[in-house]
Amino acid sequence: MSKQVSISVIRRLPRYYRFLGELLKNGIHRISSRELSSRMGLTASQIRQDLNCFGGFGQQGYGYNVEALYGEIGHILGLDQNYKTILIGVGNLGRAVANHMTFDGRGYELIGLFDSNEKVVGDVVRDIAVMDMDEMEDFCIKNKPDVAILCTPREAAQRIADKLVELGVRGFWNYSHYDINMNHPHVAVENVHLGDSLMTLCYKVKDLDSPDGPAEGNKNI
Incomplete structure (x- = not known):
C-alpha cells in the first residue's frame, strides 16, 4: 500500500x-x-x-x-519494527545524533558506532563503545544491521555506503550530502540537509515582511 x-x-x-x-x-x-x-x-x-x-x-x-x-x-510508520541501526562518523554531528535522538519508540535500536579517527575509537557514547571502521564489516556480518546513519564527510560516503549495501544494509539516514540512490536506487534513503532547512527558514522570515503578508506556504506541513 x-x-x-x-x-x-x-x-x-x-x-x-x-x-x-x-x-x-x-x-x-x-x-x-x-x-x-x-x-x-x-x-x-x-x-x-x-x-x-x-x-x-x-x-x-x-x-x-x-x-x-x-x-x-x-x-503504519513501522515504529514497532525495532530495526538494528549503526552510526558511522562519531564527530560533533554524529555524537549529537547518537546522544540526543530517541531511537527506541521510533522503530530503531542503535547497536553500533564507528569512526576512523583513533582519538574517537574507544569513547563510550550512549553506553556503546566506538569501534574502528576496520571492524565494521565483521560487525555487520555478525549483527546484520538494517539501517545506517551516515555522519561522514561526502568524500568518504560513497565507499562506505557501497560497502554497507553489500553487507545488507537497506536503509540510510544520510547526513553526508552524497546521493546514495544514484548507485543504489533500491535502498531506502532519508537525506538530511540542515543547510537547506536553514535557508528555507530564511525565506520564511523574509516573507513575513512581504507587503501582501506571508505566503500560504509559510506554514508547517
Whole structure:
C-alpha cells in the first residue's frame, strides 16, 4: 500500500503521530477531524484524505479514537519494527545524533558506532563503545544491521555506503550530502540537509515582511 501513497502524505504521518501523542498525554481520547485540523493547521478535508490512504479510521458523528489512531499510525510508520541501526562518523554531528535522538519508540535500536579517527575509537557514547571502521564489516556480518546513519564527510560516503549495501544494509539516514540512490536506487534513503532547512527558514522570515503578508506556504506541513 505504501507504494501508492504520495511522499507528501507519508511526511505528514510523523506529525499526526506526534500531535496524537500529545492529545493522549492531555487526557483527550476522542477528537473530530475539524478539531484536529484546528490544532495542526491543516484542513479537515486534508486530514481525512491523508488517513483514508490507509483505511477508514474515523466514525461518522464520533470522530477518531485518539489512542487507536495513534497506534495505527505508529504501526503504519513501522515504529514497532525495532530495526538494528549503526552510526558511522562519531564527530560533533554524529555524537549529537547518537546522544540526543530517541531511537527506541521510533522503530530503531542503535547497536553500533564507528569512526576512523583513533582519538574517537574507544569513547563510550550512549553506553556503546566506538569501534574502528576496520571492524565494521565483521560487525555487520555478525549483527546484520538494517539501517545506517551516515555522519561522514561526502568524500568518504560513497565507499562506505557501497560497502554497507553489500553487507545488507537497506536503509540510510544520510547526513553526508552524497546521493546514495544514484548507485543504489533500491535502498531506502532519508537525506538530511540542515543547510537547506536553514535557508528555507530564511525565506520564511523574509516573507513575513512581504507587503501582501506571508505566503500560504509559510506554514508547517
